[in-house]
Every structure is written in structure tokens, then in C-alpha cells.
Amino acid sequence: MKITRALFVIGCITFMSIDAYAQVVWLSTSATQVDKDTQNPYVAIDASASAEPFVARNAVPVEGLTAIDPDGNAATLENILVGKVRSSADLKLAKAGTYKIGIEAHSVSVSYRLPPDSPNAPPTRASNGMVRRQLTMEEYKSFKLPNDATQARITRNLRRVATYVTCDRPSNGVLKSDNASGVGLELIPITHPNDMFPDQKASFRLLLNGKPLPDFALTVMPAGQQYRGVRKEIGATSDAQGLVSFTLPEGGRYWLSAAYPVRGAQGSQSAADADAAPTYTDAYTYGMAIEVLY
Amino acid sequence: MNSSTPYSIASYSIALCLPLLGVNAVATELNVKLQLPRLTAAEYHKPYVALWIETGDHTFSNNLAVWYDAPKGDKWLKDVRQWWRQSGRDMKLPLDGLSSPTRGPGDYDLKFSNAAIDKLPAGQYQLVVEAAREHGGREVVRVPFELPAKTAQTYSGKGMEELGNISLQLKR
Numbered sequence: 001m002k003i004t005r006a007l008f009v010i011g012c013i014t015f016m017s018i019d020a021y022a023q024v025v026w027l028s029t030s031a032t033q034v035d036k037d038t039q040n041p042y043v044a045i046d047a048s049a050s051a052e053p054f055v056a057r058n059a060v061p062v063e064g065l066t067a068i069d070p071d072g073n074a075a076t077l078e079n080i081l082v083g084k085v086r087s088s089a090d091l092k093l094a095k096a097g098t099y100k101i102g103i104e105a106h107s108v109s110v111s112y113r114l115p116p117d118s119p120n121a122p123p124t125r126a127s128n129g130m131v132r133r134q135l136t137m138e139e140y141k142s143f144k145l146p147n148d149a150t151q152a153r154i155t156r157n158l159r160r161v162a163t164y165v166t167c168d169r170p171s172n173g174v175l176k177s178d179n180a181s182g183v184g185l186e187l188i189p190i191t192h193p194n195d196m197f198p199d200q201k202a203s204f205r206l207l208l209n210g211k212p213l214p215d216f217a218l219t220v221m222p223a224g225q226q227y228r229g230v231r232k233e234i235g236a237t238s239d240a241q242g243l244v245s246f247t248l249p250e251g252g253r254y255w256l257s258a259a260y261p262v263r264g265a266q267g268s269q270s271a272a273d274a275d276a277a278p279t280y281t282d283a284y285t286y287g288m289a290i291e292v293l294y
Numbered sequence: 295m296n297s298s299t300p301y302s303i304a305s306y307s308i309a310l311c312l313p314l315l316g317v318n319a320v321a322t323e324l325n326v327k328l329q330l331p332r333l334t335a336a337e338y339h340k341p342y343v344a345l346w347i348e349t350g351d352h353t354f355s356n357n358l359a360v361w362y363d364a365p366k367g368d369k370w371l372k373d374v375r376q377w378w379r380q381s382g383r384d385m386k387l388p389l390d391g392l393s394s395p396t397r398g399p400g401d402y403d404l405k406f407s408n409a410a411i412d413k414l415p416a417g418q419y420q421l422v423v424e425a426a427r428e429h430g431g432r433e434v435v436r437v438p439f440e441l442p443a444k445t446a447q448t449y450s451g452k453g454m455e456e457l458g459n460i461s462l463q464l465k466r
Contacts, residue, residue: 035372037369168383169383195379197352197376199352200351201351293375293379294375294376294432
């Protein structure tokens with residue numbers, strides 16, 4: 001899947017689908033730890049898409065936003081709002097322990113080439129005859145590839161975003177890898193994500209379709225790039241067991257992310273496959289917001 | 295995970311270190327010099343202070359002291375945040391030999407001769423001092439040291455606001 005940034009932007013403007021944004025979809029919460037005896041045991045959840053994680057820019061759909069309580073049951077989200085800049089909801093931490101908050105979004109990216117005089121051409125397309133579309137699962141059901149399309153590529157996207165919040169003492173129920181779906185890319189905390197300290201080593205496990213993903217890069221990015229300029233990324237690569245370990249240097253929020261397949265790593269569309277049958281691939285992204293408290 | 299109370303630490307450590315008893319037969323003295331700076335604040339409250347020992351990789355090992363206002367200040371103990379997360383929330387205070395009232399600005403000379411330190415396996419450790427002040431700041435200073443102490447050794451650290459100079463002396 002080789003999509004240039006320019007074409008990404010064209011897709012974004014043309015179809016206004018959130019998946020087309022050359023942006024990160026992220027989540028954050030007003031707090032990651034709440035004390036049991038507080039008068040107001042709520043956290044506010046924000047979700048947005050932007051170039052820089054934690055700096056809200058464009059609201060995202062909330063259909064796939066869910067919270068799981070420490071016992072593994074669905075927790076109710078209140079005051080759900082889809083604004084212009086961010087989407088948000090309130091979550092009551094009624095039980096002691098750790099909650100998982102996540103967004104799971106499925107979509108399909110379709111690209112194909114049409115001849116210059118094709119009657120199937122959409123009003124806007126790139127000059128080279130390539131058509132790129134971002135479809136929801138609902139739209140994809142009724143999608144038909146035009147009969148004059150060539151070099152068709154269909155990519156099924158599964159994007160997951162997760163974060164954790166704890167009331168009182170951290171618990172491990174929602175972290176366990178046996179709760180992993182076994183589908184796509186998943187990041188499983190080994191170190192409790194709500195019990196990290198500055199200068200402490202943190203470990204996670206990367207899974208692909210439920211199996212450890214070895215020798216794979218996880219990007220760890222501290223929040224606040226807008227105040228410092230440089231990214232200060234912490235590079236981390238999984239070992240043979242899919243285990244990724246790194247030291248979080250100081251307090252603050254961090255954005256952990258990985259994409260499979262690695263963008264640009266797949267074969268490019270060459271002239272040789274011009275007449276080939278449509279190719280189908282799966283693309284997964286996983287992002288996780290964590291907070292290290294001083 | 296870090297749910298050890300001083301009691302369980304002691305028993306755990308004894309079990310771990312029985313083979314080392316011969317080596318560590320001489321008790322190690324642990325002396326801490328601790329400075330609470332005088333701060334100009336419109337509303338000054340004496341800080342809550344916790345002192346404890348953790349291993350080189352930040353795993354809680356054992357408590358040395360907790361200064362707070364018992365019993366009415368129990369609910370503010372959690373504001374000594376790192377200590378609370380590592381140990382405080384798993385224990386019941388007050389505790390003889392551990393908790394004592396808050397203290398104002400000044401220099402303190404603290405001696406710990408409970409021998410708990412002799413029961414720790416050889417390796418890298420840190421003395422951790424955390425001070426949290428109502429309507430004020432909170433600061434944690436870590437002073438790394440090594441066990442077993444061979445001869446008299448002094449290690450030091452320094453806070454920026456809530457804590458002044460801290461030194462740790464190990465003597466056998």
C-alpha cells in the first residue's frame with residue numbers, strides 16, 4: 001500500500017472520511033488515576049484526530065468508543081458529544097480497579113485506475129487516473145469495482161486506540177492478553193499502564209492475530225512536541241517473544257503506536273501488475289495513550 | 295504488586311538472606327541527614343514526609359519513616375503520591391517505629407538501626423525521600439547506594455524546592 005501524502009490529502013478533501021486524514025486518531029482522559037473516596041469519581045474522555053497526539057484538531061466518530069470495567073463488563077459512557085475539534089464522553093469509575101477505554105474502527109481503502117475516458121470516473125480524481133476511496137464497512141457492502149478498473153487494491157483497515165484509567169488500586173483484569181481479540185495488531189501491557197513511574201522500565205507485548213510479533217518497531221512519543229519542537233521519540237523494538245521494553249524518562253503523557261504492515265514496506269504498484277486481479281490486504285494500526293505520574 | 299508491609303518485608307528478607315548472615319553479622323547503621331528548607335509561603339503547612347528504600351529498578355523494598363498528622367491527616371497520606379502508590383495504600387498507619395508527627399523547616403539527623411538493611415540482598419538500592427506540602431509542592435529525591443556497605447560510606451542528593459540537602463551514611 002503505497003499512498004503518497006498528496007493523494008492522502010486529495011482523498012481526505014473529496015470524501016471527508018476520517019480514515020483519509022493523514023493524522024493520528026488518539027484518546028486521552030482528564031486523569032488516569034482517581035481516588036475511591038473522591039466526591040466526583042469521573043474521568044472525561046477526549047478523542048480527536050490530529051498531526052500531534054493530545055493536541056485536538058478534528059472530532060472523530062464515537063460509534064466505536066467503548067469502556068470496559070475492572071470485571072470485564074461494558075461501562076456506560078455519559079454525556080457523549082461529537083464536537084468540531086474533539087469528541088468526548090464522561091466515564092464514571094464506579095468500581096475500584098482498572099478500566100480500559102478504546103476505539104475500534106473498521107474501514108476499507110480502495111484504489112484503482114480508470115482509463116481517461118471512463119464513464120465510471122468520479123468528479124474528482126488524480127491526474128494519473130487513479131481513484132482512491134475510503135469506505136465505511138456499510139459503504140463497502142454496496143461497493144462494486146467498475147468493470148474498466150485496473151490495478152485495483154482493496155485494503156481492509158482495522159484501527160485500535162486504547163487507554164487505561166484506574167480508580168483506587170490498579171487491577172489486572174482488563175490488561176490480560178487472554179482478553180486480546182486475536183485479530184489484527186494488539187499491544188498488551190505487561191507493566192501496569194496506570195502504575196508507571198518516571199525513569200522506570202515499561203514493558204508491553206505486541207501481538208499480530210493473537211501471536212507475538214517479533215522484531216517489530218513500536219513508536220513511543222512524549223506529549224508536548226509543540227512546546228519543544230523535536231519529537232524526542234523513544235525507539236523500541238520487540239524481541240523474539242514480541243516483548244517491547246523501554247524506559248520512560250519523566251512524568252507526562254506518552255503516545256505509543258505501531259502499524260502493520262509497515263507503511264511503504266509493501267510492494268509498490270508497478271506497471272507489471274496493471275492487468276492483475278484486484279489485491280486484498282489487511283492493514284492494522286494500534287495506538288495507546290499512557291500517563292506517567294510524578 | 296508492591297504490596298509488602300514492613301512486616302512481610304522483614305520475613306521475606308530474612309528468608310532470602312539466611313545464607314548471607316555470616317557475611318552480614320555486623321549490623322549496618324543507616325544515618326540520614328535531611329534538610330527541610332524554610333519556604334516563604336502565604337500559608338505554610340509542615341510537609342508530610344516519607345523515607346523508604348527501593349531497589350535499583352524502583353521496586354519498593356522497605357519503609358524507614360513517615361511523618362504526618364495522625365489521625366486527622368490520614369486522608370491526606372495519599373498526597374505523598376509516590377510513596378502512596380508504592381507502599382502507603384497497602385498499609386495501615388500509624389505504626390510504631392515508622393510514623394511520627396510532621397516537622398517544620400530545619401536539619402534532621404535520623405538514625406535507623408532496625409537492622410532491616412542487613413537483611414537485604416547485595417545490590418543497588420536507593421534511599422527515597424518524598425515531601426508533600428498542603429497548598430505547596432511535592433518533591434522526590436533519590437539517593438542511590440550499594441549494599442552490602444563495606445566501610446563507612448556517604449552518599450548525597452539534593453532537592454530543588456521542598457527538600458534541601460540529603461545525605462545517607464552507611465556504617466558497619
